[in-house]
Amino acid sequence: MPQLHLxxxxxxxxxxxxxxxxxxxxxxxxxxxxxxxxVPPAMIYFAGVVYGGTLLPALGKMQLLTIGIAFFLAExxxxxxxxxxxxxxxxxxxxxxxxxxxxxxxxVIPTPLWLASxxxxxxxxxxxxxxxATALMLSCALTFYTVPAILRVADGGAARILSNAILVAxxxxxxxxxxxxxxxxxxxxxxxxx
Numbered sequence: 204m205p206q207l208h209l210x211x212x213x214x215x216x217x218x219x220x221x222x223x224x225x226x227x228x229x230x231x232x233x234x235x236x237x238x239x240x241x242v243p244p245a246m247i248y249f250a251g252v253v254y255g256g257t258l259l260p261a262l263g264k265m266q267l268l269t270i271g272i273a274f275f276l277a278e279x280x281x282x283x284x285x286x287x288x289x290x291x292x293x294x295x296x297x298x299x300x301x302x303x304x305x306x307x308x309x310x311v312i313p314t315p316l317w318l319a320s321x322x323x324x325x326x327x328x329x330x331x332x333x334x335x336a337t338a339l340m341l342s343c344a345l346t347f348y349t350v351p352a353i354l355r356v357a358d359g360g361a362a363r364i365l366s367n368a369i370l371v372a373x374x375x376x377x378x379x380x381x382x383x384x385x386x387x388x389x390x391x392x393x394x395x396x397x
Contacts, residue, residue, distance in 0.1 A: 221311065222352045228306045232282070236310040240278040243320040244271030250323040257326045266391040273387035274380070281376045285309040288372045293354070295368070296361040300354055308353050312373060315341035346370045 226234075250258045251267040262270075286302070286309040293300035319338035322331050347366045356362040 221307075224307070226303065226307065228286075228302055231303070231306055231310055232279075236279065236282050239310075239314065239317040240275055240282075242317050243278070244275040246320040246323040247271055247274065250326070254326040258323065258328060258331065260392075262392065269391045270384065270387050274384050277380045277383045281380055282306070282309050282313075285369075285372055285376050289369055292365055292368045292372070296356075296365050298354065298356060298361065298365070304353055308349055308369070311349055311353070312342050312345050312369075315339075315345070316377075342373070343370060346373065 247259070248264075248267045248271045251262050252264060255261040283306070286306040289305040289308055290300055290302065293305070315338035316335075319334045322334035325331075346369055347363075350356060350366040350369060351359075351362040354365070356365060
């Protein structure tokens with residue numbers, strides 16, 4: 204079976220700083236994950252209020268706020284869940300992963316997905332679908348670039364296995380967040396909440 208060979212990621216001081224940083228989980232949470240996790244719910248709220256009915260179904264401000272809060276909390280919970288899964292997956296390939304590196308990986312990989320929501324400033328369904336698809340592809344590529352770099356995996360086979368497993372875990376976490384968002388959307392649009 205042919206193997207995927209990605210080109211080397213361009214070297215930059217920012218990338219080296221991230222790879223060799225020793226931020227605690229709390230620091231990564233407060234100064235990276237928390238601010239970026241605010242972007243998608245805020246943009247959903249903005250798009251719902253400003254373009255109500257164009258990009259999203261017309262909902263009231265309270266309904267949008269409730270959906271945004273549920274999505275925000277799910278995003279934050281998923282970063283810790285994915286970090287935990289990364290720790291456990293490291294054991295499968297006999298790799299000792301620190302909590303800091305696992306959490307760093309769990310918050311760096313979804314960065315394009317968090318930033319793609321900024322396209323909701325433009326009321327174009329096609330642009331937002333394209334931005335979401337591009338962000339998903341970038342996050343997948345980031346998985347394969349960051350696993351060997353951040354986790355310092357020298358063995359190419361172990362890096363591919365771990366990257367694939369982390370990618371699947373991330374996709375499952377995204378699916379769970381989408382399900383939670385759909386459930387909260389259904390709840391707030393029901394007659395009980397209106």
